[in-house]
Every structure is written in C-alpha cells, then in structure tokens.
Amino acid sequence: MIIEVSNVSWERGQDSILKDISWRVGQHEHWCLLGLNGSGKTTLLNMLNGYIWPTSGSISVLSHRFGEYDLRELRKSIGWVSTSLQQRLYGSESALQITLSGKYSTIGVYDRMEAADEERARALLQSLGCDSLMDRAYQTLSQGERQRVLIARALMSSPKLLILDEPCTGLDVFARESLLSMIERLAQEEQAPTMIYVTHHIEEIMPCFQHTLLLKQGEVFAADRTEKVLNGSRMSQFFDVPVHIDKRDGRYWLSVKGEIWRSR
Numbered sequence: 050m051i052i053e054v055s056n057v058s059w060e061r062g063q064d065s066i067l068k069d070i071s072w073r074v075g076q077h078e079h080w081c082l083l084g085l086n087g088s089g090k091t092t093l094l095n096m097l098n099g100y101i102w103p104t105s106g107s108i109s110v111l112s113h114r115f116g117e118y119d120l121r122e123l124r125k126s127i128g129w130v131s132t133s134l135q136q137r138l139y140g141s142e143s144a145l146q147i148t149l150s151g152k153y154s155t156i157g158v159y160d161r162m163e164a165a166d167e168e169r170a171r172a173l174l175q176s177l178g179c180d181s182l183m184d185r186a187y188q189t190l191s192q193g194e195r196q197r198v199l200i201a202r203a204l205m206s207s208p209k210l211l212i213l214d215e216p217c218t219g220l221d222v223f224a225r226e227s228l229l230s231m232i233e234r235l236a237q238e239e240q241a242p243t244m245i246y247v248t249h250h251i252e253e254i255m256p257c258f259q260h261t262l263l264l265k266q267g268e269v270f271a272a273d274r275t276e277k278v279l280n281g282s283r284m285s286q287f288f289d290v291p292v293h294i295d296k297r298d299g300r301y302w303l304s305v306k307g308e309i310w311r312s313r
Contacts, residue, residue: 050112051076051210051243052097057106059092066092068267070106074260079236079244081254081275084264085288090247093264094214098124111209128203128242130196131214140188144179144198145170147187151205173201177231193224197231204242211242217253225253233257251279256299263287275301 052074059067067089074080084090095101097110099120108115113123128151138147148170174183177197182190187198196216203211213232217225235241236257246258254261254275261278263270270287271278279301281294291306 050074050109051078052245053109054093054097055107057096057103057108059096059101060104066267067096067103070267070269072262072269072272074243074245077241077243078260079258080246080260080262081258082245082247082262082264083249083251083254085249087266088249088264089267090264091214092267094129094212094247097212098127098129125206126209128200128206128208128211129214130199130203130212130216132196132216132218133214134199138187141186143184144174144182144187144190144194144201145184147198148174148201148205151202170201170205173204174198177201191224192219193221193228196220196228200231200235207240208242210245212245212247214247215249216246217248217250229253229255251284251294251301251303254279254301 050073052072054070054072057067057070058065070089070093082090082093092101096103096108099110099115102115110123111126138150142150145167149166152166171183174180174197177200179194179197179201182194182198187195190198200213200216216232217228220228232244232246233255236244236255244258246254248254259275260273261275262272263278265287271283276296279294279296281292284294284303285291293304293306295302295304
C-alpha cells in the first residue's frame with residue numbers, strides 16, 4: 050500500500066483534531082481529499098509527512114511503518130506541493146534553481162548538481178509548459194507559473210507519492226483550468242506517482258482522481274470511488290446544506306439549492 054492509516058487520532062490540548070481515521074491508498078490510485086476549512090486536512094497531511102505524530106493509531110507510507118523507519122529518508126520519496134512552501138523559497142532564485150532544489154528537498158541548492166540533474170530539471174519544466182521561465186526569478190512569476198514550477202520541483206526526486214495541497218489557491222479561472230489540465234496529463238504518464246489532490250472545491254476534481262475521501266470535522270465521512278461519493282444526497286449531508294451535483298465531461302459541479310442561510 051502507498052498509504053495505510055489505521056484508527057488514527059490526534060489531539061491538541063482538549064481538542065480532538067482527527068478522530069479514528071482509517072484510510073488506505075493503493076499504488077496508482079489517485080485520490081482527492083475533500084473537506085471544508087477546519088476539517089483536519091492539513092493535520093492529516095502533516096502526519097503523512099511525519100511532521101506530527103498521531104496521539105493513537107498507526108501510519109505506514111510507501112510500506113514503511115512510522116516509528117520503524119527514518120522519516121528523513123521517506124520524505125525523499127514524497128513530493129509535496131503547497132502554497133505555504135512559496136513563502137520559504139528564495140524568490141531571487143531562478144525557476145531552474147528552484148526545480149533543482151527538489152532533488153534533495155532543500156530550500157536552495159547546496160549540493161553539487163550533475164549535468165544530468167540540470168538536464169532533468171529542464172526537461173521537467175519543459176514538460177509542464179515552463180520553457181520560457183527557466184531563467185526568470187521565481188518572485189517575478191505569476192501564481193499559476195509558480196505552482197507549475199513547484200510541481201516540477203516536487204517531481205525532481207522521482208517521488209512515488211505526490212501530494213498536491215490546494216494547488217489552485219489564488220488562481221483565476223483560466224490559470225486554474227490550465228493547471229488542472231496539466232495535472233490530468235501528468236496522471237496519464239506511465240511513470241506518474243500516486244497522487245493525492247487536496248481541495249474544498251469539487252469542480253477541481255479531475256477524472257484521473259477516481260477515488261475521494263471526504264473529511265468532516267476530523268472524521269472520515271466517506272471514502273470510495275468518486276462517482277459513488279459525489280452525489281447530491283451524500284454531499285448535502287456532508288455540507289449540511291441542500292446541494293445539487295451536475296456531472297459534465299467527467300467533472301463535477303456543485304450548486305446550492307435555495308438560500309444557504311435559511312438551511313444552516
């Protein structure tokens with residue numbers, strides 16, 4: 050299994066942030082993790098990366114059980130794309146340097162890079178439509194361009210697991226659709242890593258994400274194939290608001306029935 054979370058809970062003081070979470074992700078099963086703000090998504094991601102430890106339960110990632118393996122080594126096989134990472138990067142570095150830093154998951158390039166490393170970084174940027182960005186300073190790029198560079202950086206170490214944490218945050222509709230199309234193409238590649246896509250917008254769930262985990266108030270609300278999860282009845286219960294779900298061209302679109310403040 051790529052991810053195996055068994056009866057995991059996490060408490061902070063008197064608050065239970067995650068409650069008895071169980072979740073299994075098989076190889077090449079691309080999942081969407083869907084939940085509103087405060088549902089526990091970020092806590093679960095931090096736990097999968099070994100940055101926080103469960104209060105109870107067990108976690109295995111890439112067949113390595115936490116507590117029995119060096120998590121620093123494990124993280125080299127996990128690519129993580131998050132807007133929070135942008136604040137830690139050196140904005141004056143070029144897109145190529147940012148991508149190269151992904152080989153060792155460092156902020157900045159400190160180790161000696163081989164010619165093959167630069168060749169791979171350039172190839173990744175080209176494959177993601179960033180040919181013209183390679184020598185530009187990261188701080189001069191648009192939000193959509195930055196996200197593409199971060200994905201190239203995450204792929205630099207050939208990860209087995211790629212976590213995309215709300216990658217469309219801050220993008221306009223055109224940049225969003227461009228990025229989503231690129232992610233869909235990436236998922237179709239033969240050597241694509243298993244992907245987890247985190248969002249609270251169902252319209253961002255591309256056809257490649259055939260499984261969906263619904264997280265609500267720190268608990269698993271549902272975990273199944275996407276077409277079984279994203280229906281009007283279940284999603285109305287999930288959001289505590291009557292909603293209607295349309296499916297067009299393999300994508301799901303949500304509309305709220307009636308006036309939302311009368312339903313809550």
